[in-house]
Amino acid sequence: MQLSLSLSKxxxxxxxxxxxxxxxxxxxxxxxxxxIHDNPALEYASKGSDFVYPVFVxxxxxxxxxxxxxxxxxxxxxxxxxxxxxxxxVDLDTSLKKLGSRLLILKGEPGQVLIRCLKEWGVKKxxxxxxxxxxxxxxxxxxxxxxxAAGIEVFSPVSHxxxxxxxxxxxxxxxxxxxxxxxxxxxxxxxxxxSPLLTSISSLPPVGDxxxxxxxxxxxxxxxxxxxxxxxxxxxxxxxxxxxxxLKESISDKEWVANFEKPKGNPSAFVKPATTVLSxxxxxxxxxxRYFYQCLQDVYKNVQKxxxxxxxxxxxxxxxxxxxxxxxxxxxxxxxxxxxLCKQIPWNDDDxxxxxxxxxxxxxxxxxxxxxxxxxxxxxxxxxxxSVACFLTRGDLFLHWERGRDVFERLLIDSDWxxxxxNWLWLSCSSFFYQYxxxxxxxxxxxxxxxNGDYIRHFLPVLKDMPKEYIYEPWTAPPGIQRKAKCIIGRxxxxxxxxxxICMQLGVILIFTLMLVSVVYHDSxxxxxxxxxxxxxxxxxxxxxxxxQEDLDNxxxxxxxxxxxxxxxxxxxxxxxxxx
DNA sequence: GTCTCGTTGCTGTA
DNA sequence: TACAGCAACGAGAC
Numbered sequence: 001m002q003l004s005l006s007l008s009k010x011x012x013x014x015x016x017x018x019x020x021x022x023x024x025x026x027x028x029x030x031x032x033x034x035x036i037h038d039n040p041a042l043e044y045a046s047k048g049s050d051f052v053y054p055v056f057v058x059x060x061x062x063x064x065x066x067x068x069x070x071x072x073x074x075x076x077x078x079x080x081x082x083x084x085x086x087x088x089x090v091d092l093d094t095s096l097k098k099l100g101s102r103l104l105i106l107k108g109e110p111g112q113v114l115i116r117c118l119k120e121w122g123v124k125k126x127x128x129x130x131x132x133x134x135x136x137x138x139x140x141x142x143x144x145x146x147x148x149a150a151g152i153e154v155f156s157p158v159s160h161x162x163x164x165x166x167x168x169x170x171x172x173x174x175x176x177x178x179x180x181x182x183x184x185x186x187x188x189x190x191x192x193x194x195s196p197l198l199t200s201i202s203s204l205p206p207v208g209d210x211x212x213x214x215x216x217x218x219x220x221x222x223x224x225x226x227x228x229x230x231x232x233x234x235x236x237x238x239x240x241x242x243x244x245x246x247l248k249e250s251i252s253d254k255e256w257v258a259n260f261e262k263p264k265g266n267p268s269a270f271v272k273p274a275t276t277v278l279s280x281x282x283x284x285x286x287x288x289x290r291y292f293y294q295c296l297q298d299v300y301k302n303v304q305k306x307x308x309x310x311x312x313x314x315x316x317x318x319x320x321x322x323x324x325x326x327x328x329x330x331x332x333x334x335x336x337x338x339x340x341l342c343k344q345i346p347w348n349d350d351d352x353x354x355x356x357x358x359x360x361x362x363x364x365x366x367x368x369x370x371x372x373x374x375x376x377x378x379x380x381x382x383x384x385x386x387s388v389a390c391f392l393t394r395g396d397l398f399l400h401w402e403r404g405r406d407v408f409e410r411l412l413i414d415s416d417w418x419x420x421x422x423n424w425l426w427l428s429c430s431s432f433f434y435q436y437x438x439x440x441x442x443x444x445x446x447x448x449x450x451x452n453g454d455y456i457r458h459f460l461p462v463l464k465d466m467p468k469e470y471i472y473e474p475w476t477a478p479p480g481i482q483r484k485a486k487c488i489i490g491r492x493x494x495x496x497x498x499x500x501x502i503c504m505q506l507g508v509i510l511i512f513t514l515m516l517v518s519v520v521y522h523d524s525x526x527x528x529x530x531x532x533x534x535x536x537x538x539x540x541x542x543x544x545x546x547x548x549q550e551d552l553d554n555x556x557x558x559x560x561x562x563x564x565x566x567x568x569x570x571x572x573x574x575x576x577x578x579x580x
Numbered sequence: 581g582t583c584t585c586g587t588t589g590c591t592g593t594a
Numbered sequence: 595t596a597c598a599g600c601a602a603c604g605a606g607a608c
Contacts, residue, residue: 177605177606178604178605178606179585179586179604179605179606180586180587181585181586181605181606182605182606182607261587261588262587262588263587263588264588265588267588309587310586310587311587311588315587316587319587382587382588383588386588390589429603432604432605433586433603433604434602434603434604434605435586435589435601435602435603435604436602436603437589437590437600437601437602437603438589438590438601438602439589439590440588440589440590441589441590444589444590444591445589445590530601534602537603
């Protein structure tokens with residue numbers, strides 16, 4: 001019996017316990033993996049089942065508005081990602097309906113809701129994609145415990161990544177490999193690589209009786225309590241259909257796929273981004289990474305030569321698995337403290353500087369334009385992420401990578417726990433990458449790709465009429481040029497200043513009142529950062545990475561004292577600098 | 581202990 | 595556009 005017609009009625013009207021009790025039912029619990037293609041959990045749920053309950057639980061913490069957050073959205077996610085998720089759910093629901101099923105939306109704490117469904121619906125199987133994120137690890141233990149005690153079979157296959165991180169760690173002697181190359185060896189070829197994946201399903205068993213569980217349609221942004229909030233146009237729409245369309249477009253250009261080299265991409269390309277922009281679809285599992293990998297292998301087979309990992313497109317999927325593996329095998333991966341892989345560094349704590357970075361008013365147009373793109377689109381090119389992450393941490397501001405990680409985690413539509421933390425560890429030279437003398441310039445790095453500054457003009461329209469000679473360093477533009485460009489630096493757009501020097505000369509209070517005065521001179525700041533990192537590295541080496549809070553505090557004090565020894569040099573620098 | 585190598589730096593020079 | 599020089603780290607292999 002097909003129940004999808006009657007499900008539009010309130011759930012109470014559907015109560016028919018006999019129906020669920022008389023057949024064998026399964027719950028397909030969607031969390032990530034919001035797709036039909038290559039979904040082994042869904043496949044198993046429907047096998048031999050009279051009924052399948054496709055469930056998604058809306059967790060209010062993740063979805064409902066938090067007025068205290070620094071951007072529109074919930075406590076945990078910015079509005080762009082919430083919208084992307086809702087679009088993905090609508091698309092999934094549409095696909096399920098075509099197959100004779102539908103998506104059942106429930107609300108509440110996911111563990112409690114799931115256990116209630118298990119009790120109410122009398123199913124024999126619970127199926128969901130395995131997830132290595134700590135949140136799901138903890139949640140799944142609870143749900144599995146209940147299911148096991150209730151005699152319900154649990155099927156939780158690995159299908160979010162190419163490999164099972166636990167397998168790689170085991171093959172690597174119980175420890176996660178810490179370099180990409182040493183990851184490739186135990187990884188080898190994926191076991192499923194040469195056999196076809198199930199990419200389509202012709203039909204699904206009907207949904208069973210939902211009893212007294214409250215089921216709703218996929219809510220809109222408005223339904224979630226955001227009112228009639230005006231949504232910025234963004235070029236990425238959520239959902240499996242969109243993911244497969246985007247994948248098809250990307251791989252149809254075989255030459256582009258074959259020649260893809262990630263580090264050569266242009267971070268300032270925004271009309272047509274230099275990458276596939278499939279990351280948000282991989283994040284939510286709208287696209288199977290395994291299917292993507294197979295599609296790439298098909299292209300590689302049919303071209304004479306192609307690029308290889310780590311720079312190739314397939315190499316990008318392996319990077320994803322690399323970070324998943326290290327993250328899974330490392331306690332406290334998302335923190336400096338208690339994280340064995342992470343250098344212990346006495347980062348500064350400064351809310352004003354953090355806010356200037358987050359709110360795109362550092363005074364460096366390249367940095368600020370990237371942060372605007374992050375806010376507006378929830379996505380920016382990988383190298384653009386590098387620029388702003390380096391600037392926040394080891395390049396200029398010397399602020400804690402965890403603060404930047406939090407901002408990315410909230411605002412990115414593709415924010416992924418393992419990859420985001422891994423990249424912040426990398427960029428801050430806290431782990432994986434240690435060449436702290438290689439610093440991205442907030443001026444010349446962007447200029448190299450986009451000398452005219454079109455990217456800046458687009459995302460920072462206040463600078464749209466600034467001549468290209470000055471657009472990366474607008475504080476150097478003569479007053480006449482600034483007037484002509486209708487952008488007075490220090491009034492319409494911030495100028496970068498040497499914060500420690502100003503603090504000494506004018507007092508800290510003044511700084512906090514000058515909202516249009518921002519951040520640092522890159523030259524002096526980056527030198528300071530290098531000096532601090534050299535000292536922190538030396539102490540980490542001396543103490544074998546076992547730094548206590550007291551060690552860090554002492555080092556911080558020492559670094560601050562050393563900084564005070566240089567005011568004369570600094571003042572000299574300011575006199576000869578461009579700012580007057 | 582020594583050596584090689586590492587997805588993605590910058591500047592100056594030819 | 596390509597390369598040297600800059601300053602220089604750690605994981606992993608041996």
